Amino acid sequence: MEQTFIMIKPDGVQRGLVGEIIGRFEKKGFSLKGLKFLTVDQAFAEKHYADLSSKPFFNGLVEYIISGPVVAMVWEGKNVVTTGRKIIGATNPAESAPGTIRGDFAIDIGRNVIHGSDAVESARKEIGLWFPEGTANWSSSLHPWIYE
Numbered sequence: 233m234e235q236t237f238i239m240i241k242p243d244g245v246q247r248g249l250v251g252e253i254i255g256r257f258e259k260k261g262f263s264l265k266g267l268k269f270l271t272v273d274q275a276f277a278e279k280h281y282a283d284l285s286s287k288p289f290f291n292g293l294v295e296y297i298i299s300g301p302v303v304a305m306v307w308e309g310k311n312v313v314t315t316g317r318k319i320i321g322a323t324n325p326a327e328s329a330p331g332t333i334r335g336d337f338a339i340d341i342g343r344n345v346i347h348g349s350d351a352v353e354s355a356r357k358e359i360g361l362w363f364p365e366g367t368a369n370w371s372s373s374l375h376p377w378i379y380e
């Protein structure tokens with residue numbers, strides 16, 4: 233089954249949105265496969281955002297991500313990468329729809345609360361970076377009530 237990497241950024245943690253965000257993924261029916269609470273250093277943040285290293289906002293983005301603890305998660309389910317991005321909402325909260333996480337809880341693009349992998353291949357890379365030890369191996373007994 234498909235997996236995605238989701239990170240609650242330092243602003244989401246500081247604002248007490250961890251339970252709310254986990255609840256949205258759980259209530260949708262996705263399964264939690266990995267979860268850790270940690271503060272990353274500059275080298276790690278630069279690796280995570282390596283694809284954006286040429287962007288003018290890169291240094292500010294790295295500074296923001298290392299400014300406090302984050303919640304790193306792996307969620308699993310059918311189409312979880314695409315659906316996860318829909319639950320999260322558009323990158324710029326000015327354009328994210330109400331009902332999405334960013335639409336409901338964020339205003340500025342540089343404080344947009346949460347990250348979600350943008351493709352199956354980047355999810356695989358990000359999960360490998362954040363969870364080199366691997367993820368939990370379990371299957372929800374609710375599957376027959378979520379999938380036909």
Ligand code: RTP
Pocket residue numbers: 284289293322323341342343344346347348349350
């Ligand atoms: P994310 O990786 O965090 O899920 O975000 P995304 O794919 O929706 O957006 P991406 O273009 O990959 O940008 C990564 C993060 O960089 C910050 N950003 N700031 N100041 C700016 O113009 C700007 N643009 C992007 C955001 O925190 C964005 O989530």
